[in-house]
Amino acid sequence: MTAQPTAAVRPYRVEIPQSALDDLNERLDRARFADTIEDADGEYGTAVSRVRRLAEYWRHGFDWRAFEARLNAYPQFLTEIDGQDIHFLHVKSETPNGTALLLTHGWPGSQAEYLDVIDPLTAAGFDLVIPAIPGYGFAGPTTARGWNVHRTARAWVALMARLGYERYGAIGNDGGSMISPEVGRLDPEHVVGVHVTQLFSFPSGDPAELADVTDDEKRALETLQWFWENMGAFNQLQSQQPQTLAHALADSPVGLLGWNIQLLPETLDEDFVLANVATYWLTGTAGSAIRFYREMALDQEKADGPTTVPTALAGSANDFYGIRRFAERDHANIVRWNVYETPGHYTAHQAPEVLVRDVVEFFGSLG
Template identity: 40%
Template structure:
């Protein structure tokens, strides 16, 4: 059954931007932490400076224009509206590629990939996850990574008419792309993951290498120092949502903490505020967090070695310098037995489309050129 695509353009009302500035100017700030640095979270001066720039210097209309430079559509799949950017290449025989973002990212994070990828012979499809950006907010449970993957399959085949395509993604996009490949190998030619989500099964892999031990130690440190956000998203997204949807400064602190600490230090204020502003203007602080409640148990199984649903299609993987987790290739091969491409980079972090787009584009081209 065909899926109807309805043309769409982003146009945030001026009054929403005026109200945002007013709320920022009336922020009630907490006192600074009694300890220096980031030991108790993102520092007060960091958030105040970001919010000052958000109110007085940041230009949402420039971000809006970048979105509107790409053809956009709304499509209803399984009862939910999905927002999607779809750019066709002028190259004959272009290869379709659906790229999925995560949290706290968005299609705005990935929009800069459109021009270089279409120039290299790819049709680029960028859907917004349910509950994120301009997609609809689920009103019933069940919109986890499996249902999203099924929706993407319908979008690509029944909506856009592609019979064979590639999938790629980072963060939640890694999980969605993996499930998509496992459930629809008839149409998915291969997946590129940043990085593949896979952990060790030491009982059958023997002694870890030096780099594997380093990766495990960094994951333990991350679990002790900065994983609480994930548990809050998983267990109480509604409770958290009241603050994220009502306070722009609170939303800025929640998102900026991760964008700064998960990157290699190269993100600009405007790159951070692009994501924060999109979540604020669409009111998706609560709805985006609910994806953790729907999916986190499944993803944890992939990481700790209890995974099912092996991915049999060809797989490429990229690991950027500041990224966590940092799986080894042999860990990844347990769930992804047909790894065709593997790259480890000395720069970039969790947001390579913003931090190192040149490296990410070259990895995507190199991997998919081998299977298209």
């Protein structure tokens, strides 16, 4: 790591005012829950029973201050890039000149996704930079158009240069699995590898691509089709009219809870679910976070060929992770493709030891 001026990087601590927590509790106390019909638990969307249970725990069990203290146990900073404040954790290892890792979350997650891997990865000799996507979390909402995958990736390249890293890897989950490969495309001179839990490469529409699909690929395509037909409403709405939904999410913590937990399944512990949901509520970024989908839908920027940096997948068998033939069309240097029997979408939290091992092995293999 090369020393750089740090005037543009300001120390930060999470300190939510007690008045904001009091307001949240009052709103939870006054919550008016949706009606439902008999035997429809989950069939029509997020189940009322689960929303009630989580709202009760949010009000009487979840400890925001404990989560806040966990975040504040690690160095955090703000810096302005491209007119937008960026919040990030920056945790250094004791290994001089070790590889830095840039870890990016998605929606409806947050930096909380990576808290369980910070200590083991720094112990393995990696410096960690964990930013929040612009418009998500503690730096506040975005204030201008255009914060899509490409603009975020450019901001990440600028961030790593500002921090003085000349050699780093890019890691991602969910939306981060779109941003991190783009970081590699933009900065191949400094990005030594990209490690993601999904590779979002899909059929182009050419029938020839599907002529000889394997049974495993067919199952993956069927899973993908089922998801979009049964669980894809969030993407449609957030890609078209995020502001319409934002009015409800900004005014009701229970409304925000009901919307976000559609992709925070019951296999996750309640504290993790609420750490993520509460972050959106207490920072006022529920609306700007979903606006990211609209920005992606409007984005006309096209890739000029496949990515070329070494790329690794550590997918979960219980989540869509990608289809290799299509991924290889978009990423020319996939050197590692592992699928694990992990619980689901949030591997860094649900199976941190699996992700850490895969990351250490991958970046160790790159020299």
